[in-house]
Amino acid sequence: MNHDSPLLTLFGYFAMLSLFAVGGANAAIPEMHRVAVEVMGWMTDRQFADMFAISQLSPGPNVIIVTLIGYHVAGFTGAAVATAAMIGPTCMMAFFVTRFWDRFKHARWRIAVQAGLVPVSLGLIGASAFVLARAADNTVMAGVLTAATVVVAFFSRINPLWLFAAGGVLGLTGWL
Amino acid sequence: MSDPAAPFPDASPPDASPPHRPPLSEVFLAFVQVSVSGLGGALPWARRMIVERKRWMTAEEFNEAFALSQFLPGPNTVNFSVVFGQRFGGAPGAFVAMAGLMGPPLIIVTMLAVLYAQYGDLETLGRILKGIAAAAAGLLIAVVAKMAAPLFTARWNSAPLIAILAFIGVAIMQWPLPYVFLALSPVSIALAWFKR
Numbered sequence: 001m002n003h004d005s006p007l008l009t010l011f012g013y014f015a016m017l018s019l020f021a022v023g024g025a026n027a028a029i030p031e032m033h034r035v036a037v038e039v040m041g042w043m044t045d046r047q048f049a050d051m052f053a054i055s056q057l058s059p060g061p062n063v064i065i066v067t068l069i070g071y072h073v074a075g076f077t078g079a080a081v082a083t084a085a086m087i088g089p090t091c092m093m094a095f096f097v098t099r100f101w102d103r104f105k106h107a108r109w110r111i112a113v114q115a116g117l118v119p120v121s122l123g124l125i126g127a128s129a130f131v132l133a134r135a136a137d138n139t140v141m142a143g144v145l146t147a148a149t150v151v152v153a154f155f156s157r158i159n160p161l162w163l164f165a166a167g168g169v170l171g172l173t174g175w176l
Numbered sequence: 177m178s179d180p181a182a183p184f185p186d187a188s189p190p191d192a193s194p195p196h197r198p199p200l201s202e203v204f205l206a207f208v209q210v211s212v213s214g215l216g217g218a219l220p221w222a223r224r225m226i227v228e229r230k231r232w233m234t235a236e237e238f239n240e241a242f243a244l245s246q247f248l249p250g251p252n253t254v255n256f257s258v259v260f261g262q263r264f265g266g267a268p269g270a271f272v273a274m275a276g277l278m279g280p281p282l283i284i285v286t287m288l289a290v291l292y293a294q295y296g297d298l299e300t301l302g303r304i305l306k307g308i309a310a311a312a313a314g315l316l317i318a319v320v321a322k323m324a325a326p327l328f329t330a331r332w333n334s335a336p337l338i339a340i341l342a343f344i345g346v347a348i349m350q351w352p353l354p355y356v357f358l359a360l361s362p363v364s365i366a367l368a369w370f371k372r
Contacts, residue, residue: 018249018250018251019249019250021249021250021251050292051292053301053302053305054285054288054289054292055285056305056308056309056312058281058284058285058288059211059212059213059280059281059284060211060212060218060277060278060280060281060282060284060285061211061218061251061252061253061254061277061278061281062251063250063251063253063254064281064282064285067282067285067286067289068285068288068289068292071286071289071290071293072289072293076286079282079286079289083278083282086250086251087250087251087254087274087278089250090248090249090250090251090254090255091250091254091255091258091270091274093248093249093250094245094248094250094254094255094258094259094262094270095258095262095267095270097244097248098244098258098259098262098263098270099262101244102263108369109369111368112365112366112368112369113365113368114240114243114244115365115368116338116361116364116365116366116367116368116369117243117244117246117247117361117364117365118239118240118243118327118335119327119334119335119336119337119338119339119342119364120243120338120339120342120357120360120361120364121239121242121243121246121247122239122243122320122323122324122327122339122342123338123339123340123341123342123343123345123346123360124246124342124343124346124353124356124357125219125246125316125319125320125323126320126324126339126342126343126347127342127343127345127346127347128316129313129316129317129319129320130343130347131346131347132309132312132313132316133310133313133314133316133317135309135313136306136309136310136312136313137310137313142306142307142310143310145307145310145311145314146310146311146313146314146317147314148314149310149311149313149314149315149317149318150314150315150317150318150321151318152318153220153314153315153318153319154318154321154322157228159213160213160220160221160224160311160315161213163311163314163315164308164311164312166307166311167307167308167309167310167311167312168304168305168307168308169307170307171303171304171305171306171307171308171310172300172303172304172307174303175307176303176306176307176310
């Protein structure tokens, strides 16, 4: 085994990280930063921040930042390898756990586990929302925009893309 | 059918299969749509598609499936696509949902990666992004509020307390998420066990 191969390092690292990333990609961001910038020296701080911004800008799950890191390290192959490592093992796990889970649909322990996990999960998503809002709202106007979005999204079924478009235009024209 | 007054109806009453099994192509397209609209995380869009538009799951079923996805390690929405897909169509369903969710962003982000490697200057992009980020945070807060509604009208009274403790632990105290999760889950499960 060649430990200098960046592809092997990418694969091993992200496969491992994916299995420890309870709470999703946003929870794993600080750990990715530590490894990519400080331990492996793959990129600078600024480059990492840019990649995080691009991953937020691009649609889809936030985990897509690993594709960017992979591309930066080893081109197209790196992007593919990092992404596969990050989602492969956990998808397999999710698949088999769900099958197992559904077999005990009416077991008392399963109902208790499921009912017990819902409020924990909800609190954690709430925390992500809080952390994201704190990161995004460093001006009063940005805070107002966030609050307005909460109200509109809660009380109407307007397509949220319009809210993003409005936010993008306000940002571009320097209101925030 | 779930009783809206029940806190955690056994989301699927005996021998209930989902109301109808959508064809795989429809599942794929739904997840493609979730993924291409999913700026700032796919959760709000997944809920909008599956609960509000397609009505493939009730609000409670969605919360439970999402809680399972979150309990599993790895990216939540990707896990969710697998959980959802496997439930509606076994292995092909899981693959199709996951591919729909991951395919378009992979293509888009790879193009962005190439552009970034070429130009690397994101000044304008950064300004636009700032506005989008503020709106995205607001959207996520609204979704959390919607998901929390059944919890706070439930008869199982410790649920809101657990949710608030999880929130405080991670958001305010900034404790590592796995610790908070591992500490609160057994307590919450035990409370649910004895409540029933």
